[in-house]
Amino acid sequence: MNNTDLIQHFYTAFQSGDIESMVACYHDDAEFSDPAFGPLKGEQIRNMWRMLHRRSGGNLDVTFGNVRPAGEGVQADWEARYLFSKSGRKVHNVIKASFLFRDGKIIRHQDRFDFWRWSRMALGFPGLLLGWTPFLRKKVRNEALAGLRRFSGG
Numbered sequence: 001m002n003n004t005d006l007i008q009h010f011y012t013a014f015q016s017g018d019i020e021s022m023v024a025c026y027h028d029d030a031e032f033s034d035p036a037f038g039p040l041k042g043e044q045i046r047n048m049w050r051m052l053h054r055r056s057g058g059n060l061d062v063t064f065g066n067v068r069p070a071g072e073g074v075q076a077d078w079e080a081r082y083l084f085s086k087s088g089r090k091v092h093n094v095i096k097a098s099f100l101f102r103d104g105k106i107i108r109h110q111d112r113f114d115f116w117r118w119s120r121m122a123l124g125f126p127g128l129l130l131g132w133t134p135f136l137r138k139k140v141r142n143e144a145l146a147g148l149r150r151f152s153g154g
Contacts, residue, residue: 003074003101004067010106011064011078019053027105034095034111035118035137037144044148045109051151055085073100073108084122086143091121 001009006025013021023046032045040048053060064078076097084091093113100108119131119140130136 001104003099004069006101006104006106007067007074007076007099011062011067011076014049015062015064017053017058017060019050023049025106026109027102027107029102030105030107030109032109032111035113035115036140037148038141040148044152047152048148051148054151056082059083070098073098075099087123089122089124091118093118093121 010022010025013019013025026042026045028042030042030045032040032048037048059082061081062078064076066075066077068075076099078095078097080091080093080095082091083089094117095111095113097112098108098110099106115137116127116131119127119136121127123131123136127136
């Protein structure tokens with residue numbers, strides 16, 4: 001399977017809720033980052049996806065497209081529609097992803113999205129007022145990481 005096919009498989013598994021097939025695409029030494037969680041490594045990445053899937057309660061709609069080679073890696077566009085568990089508010093997040101590979105698996109995955117846009121949808125008025133600030137970004141990241149630690153049993 002080439003790298004573009006691997007990313008197609010990754011998102012197809014995500015769409016169908018086959019999280020174990022999705023997380024199997026990561027190399028043991030993988031690194032991930034996004035605006036909400038910040039940097040994660042290895043099993044933290046796999047547990048993040050497991051946690052997000054479980055929290056969604058099956059109410060996660062994932063679409064993807066424009067999977068394409070980019071330099072030494074692959075880029076993709078994807079969207080997630082879900083209810084944010086803390087507020088019960090509807091979120092439609094638009095994400096740009098980039099991937100690098102080692103030994104036929106994802107070694108580096110970076111998701112980029114507009115944090116202020118996300119915070120307005122997920123948090124409502126507080127997100128509108130404070131979503132652009134480092135304070136809110138840090139608060140969201142700390143809560144996300146605390147939830148991941150609880151989910152991971154530590």
